[in-house]
Amino acid sequence: MRKLTTLIVLVLLFVVSCKRQHEFYGHLYDQPAYNFELTDHEGKRVRLSDFTNQKNIVLLFFGYTHCPDVCPMALETMAKVMKNLTPEEAKRVQVLFISVDPERDTPEVLKGYVPYFNPTFIGLTGTEKEIEKTAREYKAYYKRIEGESAGGYLIDHTATIYLVTPDMKIKLLYTFAKQEPEKMAEDIKFLLKNS
Numbered sequence: 001m002r003k004l005t006t007l008i009v010l011v012l013l014f015v016v017s018c019k020r021q022h023e024f025y026g027h028l029y030d031q032p033a034y035n036f037e038l039t040d041h042e043g044k045r046v047r048l049s050d051f052t053n054q055k056n057i058v059l060l061f062f063g064y065t066h067c068p069d070v071c072p073m074a075l076e077t078m079a080k081v082m083k084n085l086t087p088e089e090a091k092r093v094q095v096l097f098i099s100v101d102p103e104r105d106t107p108e109v110l111k112g113y114v115p116y117f118n119p120t121f122i123g124l125t126g127t128e129k130e131i132e133k134t135a136r137e138y139k140a141y142y143k144r145i146e147g148e149s150a151g152g153y154l155i156d157h158t159a160t161i162y163l164v165t166p167d168m169k170i171k172l173l174y175t176f177a178k179q180e181p182e183k184m185a186e187d188i189k190f191l192l193k194n195s
Contacts, residue, residue, distance in 0.1 A: 022190040025183035026163060026172030033164045034137035038098065038130060041111035041123040049168065051094040055195055057188055058094050058164040062140045062157055064101035065113040065123075070159045070176070071097075075117040077179045078161065082118055084185035089192055095121040100142040100157050102131050138162060138170070163187065166195050 037047045051058050059078050063071035078095045085093065097114045099105035102125050110123025125131070135142060142157035161174040161184075171191065174184060 022187075024172055024187050024190075025180070026174045026178060026187055029170050029173045031170050033162075033168045033170045034134065035168065036098075036130070036134040036137070038124040038126040038134065039107060041107045041114060041125075043107045046122075046124070048096075048164065051096065052164060052166050052168055054092075055166045056092050056094050057166065057191060057195075058096055058162075060096050060098065060138070060162040060164060061160075062098050062100050062135060062138070062142065064099050064155050064157070065105050065109055066101065067155070067157075070157075072117075074159065074161060074179065075114070075121065077181055077184075078121070079117045080181035081184045081188065082120070084182055085188065089189060090120075092192055093188060097121060097123045098131070098134060099123065099125045100131060100135060100140075100155055102126060102128055163191075165191060 033048060033052075035048045037045060040046050048058065059081070061071075061074050061078070063074065065071070075095075075097065082090050082093065082095075095118065097110070099110060105123070105125050107123070107125060110125060114121045114123035126134070140158040140160070142155055145154045145156055147153065159176040161179060162170050163172040163174070165171045172187060
């Protein structure tokens with residue numbers, strides 16, 4: 001009888017461990033996330049913790065609305081991620097687009113751009129110093145390049161999507177080459193089930 005009980009316990013432990021195993025598609029980072037305070041596209045001051053404190057996952061991207069290619073592609077990718085989630089799962093994921101071009105990206109401009117990709121997406125801006133500090137804390141690079149477009153300038157910037165978990169950790173990094181919606185959604189599904 002004792003041997004049978006031990007066997008059952010071992011089988012159950014094996015099943016549980018199999019269920020919990022998940023090979024993340026994104027680069028595992030697992031570092032504390034800076035709890036920035038910025039202005040959303042409605043003109044309201046918000047903090048990162050406002051979105052994570054309800055057991056939500058945040059997908060975070062640094063970009064700008066005049067970006068000709070990388071930013072719309074990243075936003076489109078995140079919109080596809082949302083479509084790969086159930087409605088219940090999607091309610092627990094918040095996409096935040098932080099502008100690295102506060103001069104042109106006012107809350108009004110962000111409001112007309114970011115929710116176009118998905119009505120739940122939120123654009124964020126702030127003062128130059130706030131954006132600078134936030135980008136530095138996330139090790140996100142950006143640099144203004146003068147006279148490169150009809151808008152007057154372009155901004156060279158990091159194209160990484162950051163996944164922040166409810167415990168305020170940057171859990172995963174999705175570099176440009178790793179932005180596949182279906183695989184990103186699988187990571188999110190696993191984290192939502194286990195958070």
